[in-house]
Amino acid sequence: MMPKFRTAGQRESVFNAEVISRFELYNSLFLTLPFYKVKDTGTLLPLFFKSCEEGVKEKQRPAEIIEGFFEKYTPGAETKDIHDLLFRFIQYIERQVVLFDAVEDASFSKLHTPDEQTSLKALLQRSAEHPALHERFQKLINDFSLRLVLTAHPTQFYPGTVLAIITDLTEAIKTNNLTEINTLLQQLGKTPFFNKNEVTPVHEALSLAWYLENVFYFAAANIQTETDQIFNEFNLESNKIVELGFWPGGDRDGNPNVHARTTIEVARMLRQILFRCYYRDFRNLKRRITFRGVEDTINVLQEVLYNNAFDNSIEGEDISAFLLENLNKIRETLINDHGGLFLEPVNNLIRKVDLFGCYFASLDIRQDSRVLRDVHAFCRQNKPINSLYPANYDELSESEKIGLISFKEARINFAEQGDDLVQDALQTIEEIRSIQKNNGVNACDRFIISNCQQASDILQLMELFLWNGWSLSNLTMDFVPLFETVKDLEVAAEVMETLYTHPVYQKHLASRGNKQDIMLGFSDSTKDGGYLMANWSIFKAKTELTAVSARHNIQLAFFDGRGGPPARGGGKTHRFYASMGREIANKNIQLTIQGQTISSQYGSVDSAEFNIEQLINAGISSGIKEKHNVLLDKEHSEVVAAMASESYEAFVALRQHPQFLPYLENFSPLRLLSKINISSRPVKRNKGRELRLEDLRAISFVNSWSQLKQNIPGFYGIGTALKNRENAGEWEKVSRTYQESGYFKTIIDNCMMSMSKADFSITAHLADDKEFGTFWKQLYEEYELSKAMLLKLSGLESLMANYPVDKKSIAVRERIVLPLVLIQHYALEKIRQAPADSVDAVFEKLAVRTVYGIVNAGRNTA
Incomplete structure (x- = not known):
């Protein structure tokens, strides 16, 4: 449990005692580490710090500061030795940053305490006292969910090896285990921080999967457990409240290194890592449940989980229902015959299978609308659909294009192959079906269209699916427009109005539960129009999109493409969601987490749980207030x-x-x-x-x-x-x-x-x-x-x-x-x-x- 709420002044005192003092203490250990010339580095670095600070105050050029330092403290040094020392300064400081991260993370629960007034339990207690508020609460939680989508962007610099060290170092610092801290600092000093070889999308996915396996697997389950318990106290039915998404391997927008085979490989990897997590939990469960009546079921699960976790040749299939059936058999036997002994490990694994199925995180596919238009144009040149479209189709108005889109289900006979991007799009559309078959439908059921500018961008993509083996009656995909620039945000509501009134798209939405996800991009809108205009454009777009969706009885979910810094939608993110009024759809919070935001806000189970709770509480508190947004x-x-x-x-x-x-x-x-x-x-x-x-x-x-x-x-x-x-x-x-x-x-x-x-x-x-x-x-x-x-x-x-x-x-x-x-x-x-x-x-x-x-x-x- 998190400690009680502290004032800002109290938290500042804790920070000084727990973080600053500890960092200074452990930082001194670097001087004793047996690294190459580390004593020289550790001795000279404080002097270099001082020279840097003084030089900046005097408005000196960097070259003046650095060359002046070496003239003063290492006179006569060779150029090569100077450069060598600069590289060692860099290595030393990189590790100081890691140490500070670990010290700060070790004090996380003392520094970050939730506001008791906005906790989920407090919100429920208040709503229970007011019937109208309680009714709104019940309606909200039936649909409420939070989806966190991990994305691969080039600002997550810690490799998995370093992340593991940070995790262990954090635990050692919590208990002031100096021997362990010293050993880990030695390991840190010898562990490289960067890749010498070019990174592939699969390497990216594997690196990011570290967080799934070591953080979210536990944090999401813990949050779900706590939420279920709180709802149960108030006689409310709980639902799946946390969902995970994943972009590496599926996001090919602007990344020519992502191919259909990459997507397949990443989907398999996610499945296998998940089953290794399941198997790890199952082994602990098996050590405790040694009673009569469960032997056969235990043996069946042992074989299935082991094979799916470690046999690379196994043909994947969605066996989540099978796992739940057998786990529930064990659960019933424990309740009926053994007094519920060791029931919690079984409940815990059931909960995780409910949350993650056979896929762990939903793999989103993303591609730029301009590429998808080229794919559509390439397909139109081939039989049997080439007769359906005039040669000047691309020059027609938007309404004329939409009028010509026929949604014919056909198998195209390609006269020749398209370019790499065209072939990738067509192969990916084909392969999504096999991912859904192997990992479950939710494993890959969203296609995001970047730079979406018009309704035809969505409708043409639907046609591409119908031309490549899919049917309208079984199109288990959500098509998600991504509006990014200031101009695109201005016309977003108009685009969605066109889609909502299109008979084929209406029918498709009905088959998907009349739910529509819309992604809004902060990064490109900021780059396009600056910080304030980006935020204001997105706010206006959200109110307009909420209104048009409500008119058509569509349950809207905004998927916010938020980067790390405020300029890309980051910062105090939960406060944005808490400040929404009833004019902005907020039942389903979806956002990307990327770059060093992943390690800083979700790098440990403690920090992940805290930040997930903050987002959930923000969304629910906003939803039940039904307040008007004064903007x-x-x-x-x-x-x-x-x-x-x-x-x-x-x-x-x-x-x-x-x-x-x-x-x-x-x-x-x-x-x-x-x-x-x-x-x-x-x-x-x-x-x-x-x-x-x-x-x-x-x-x-x-x-x-x-x-x-x-x-x-x-x-x-x-x-x-x-x-x-x-x-x-x-x-x-x-x-x-x-x-x-x-x-x-x-x-x-x-x-x-x-x-x-x-x-x-x-x-x-x-x-x-x-x-x-x-x-x-x-x-x-x-x-x-x-x-x-x-x-x-x-x-x-x-x-x-x-x-x-x-x-x-x-x-x-x-x-x-x-x-x-x-x-x-x-x-x-x-x-x-x-x-x-x-x-x-x-x-x-x-x-x-x-x-x-x-x-x-x-x-x-x-």
Whole structure:
């Protein structure tokens, strides 16, 4: 059980005692470790820290700081020795970040206590006292669920080996086991943090599956157990409340390395890892249940579970019903003949089979609409459907296209093969059926269409299924539009209105329980329109989509594509869901968790349970209040709309600045990100073409700004917008909106979190740069303006003063990695100064190696 609720001041005191003090103690152990020249590294690193801090205060260039340090402390050292020491500094600091992670995670339950007033039990107790509220609660929980979808994005830098060490180190720190801590630090020092070989999508999936096996397998079951018990206390029927999704191996949008065979391989892997988890639990159960009456059933389960866990040649099938039948036989025997002895291990395994079936996590398929249009066009050239469409089909209007879509079930006779992307799409559509057969229908039953712009994008994809062996009567797939850009979000409701009124799509939705998932992308909308406009566009789209879905009696679920940082939809995520009004569908919370957010928020069973509970409680508390969202009131809506428009104009003007992309390329490691072997996905779309902003993936875009310690996508334009409202005499209106709207307040709080991780003093020397000085000043001035206006609006004395523990954690982490940031800027400076054809590879390697530690320390900066 979590300890009782603590005040912010109490939590800050615990943080100082439990985290800061412990980190300083265990950090000193590094000096005693038997690594190559570690004593020199450990002795010089504090001096290097001091030189970095002093140099930044004096606005020195990174090269001045670093070269000055070596002249002072290692005079006469060879260039090779200097570079060698810089690499050892990097390795040392990377491990300091891991140690801080482990120390903070060890204190998690003491630092993060749930608000007792918004706990599930407290909500039920209040609702029981008010019949109308209790009725709403009953209706809500019949449908309520939370789906967490793990995605493969290139900011999860810890390999499985390091994650395992962190887990063990965390447990050792909890008990202050110095001998074990010392041994684990030695292991950490000798364990590589990065891959030398190129990462494949299957490697990605295997790495991410570590969390499924070691965290979510336990956390989801524990949450379900607790929820069932609470509902049972109040005579309410429980349902499956936590679901897991998975993107590695299924997400091929912009990733040419994902193929149909990849998807099949990942689906098999997920199944086998799950059965190994089941078998591990079953062995523990078997050791206890040694009674008469269950021997035959135990033996049957032993063989089935073992074969499915370890026999790679076995033909998979959905045997979840068989497992439940036999486990329930054991359960009944224990109750009837043995007084219920050791009943809990059986109940626990039954619960897990109920939750995970034979698939563990649902594998989503995702592809860009432009690719799928090409696939549709390729199919139209072949018999027997080539006669159904005119040659100029692609040039027709949207309504004309929809009128021609016939939904004929046919087997196409391909005259020739299409290109790689076309063939992959067709093969994947075929293979989904075998995944459903082997792992269960829920194993792979969603196809997400990225960059969805029109209803025909969905309808044409349905046709592709019908042309490749599927039938309308048995189309066990959900088609999920993903609206990403500001423009696409504006027309989202219109697109869905067209789909909801289409007779074939209506029939398909009815076969799927009249449920529709719609995905909304924060990352690309931020990159497209800036932080405030992205959030406002998504809010408006959600209200409009909720209304149109309600008119057609469709149960809508929003699937939020949230990245780690506020600029990509992260931050205090649960507060967004808690602040929804009745105008926004919130019964089924679905969101991606990605990058270092996975390890920081779901890296241990404790942290995963806490954050899952926060999301569940936020969704339920919002749903039962039936409150109106004040942002829909005319005054509040007009204020935020004006601010969103003004911040959008400021951000677009910045993007269109001729120095915008050159600045990012010169002073961040953007061009070097492709050299980091952590992801199978390219840094940008249209590989091989000259870098263009529209081709740059949002994660690389945001990550580059965070490496620069400027976090432009997380705030730029909001200071201008607030100042404009003040100048227009509307400050009181803005202030009222901030006080009355939880949604708007969360936007502001997350913006301040993003700004807390920025530090313009590191690049202050650029103010005098002949080429980019003016541009740097423009960025800095907007930062200072935004900071001043946000503090005035919130009434805080400093950024994140209302979250003192988070603020202190950020400050410690940023201090730890300051040398990494300066080493990176030093290396980039050397690269800029060298002729293009004679760049020393060591500087590229230095810059690349620093990225790992900077991102890991930031936890949600990319």
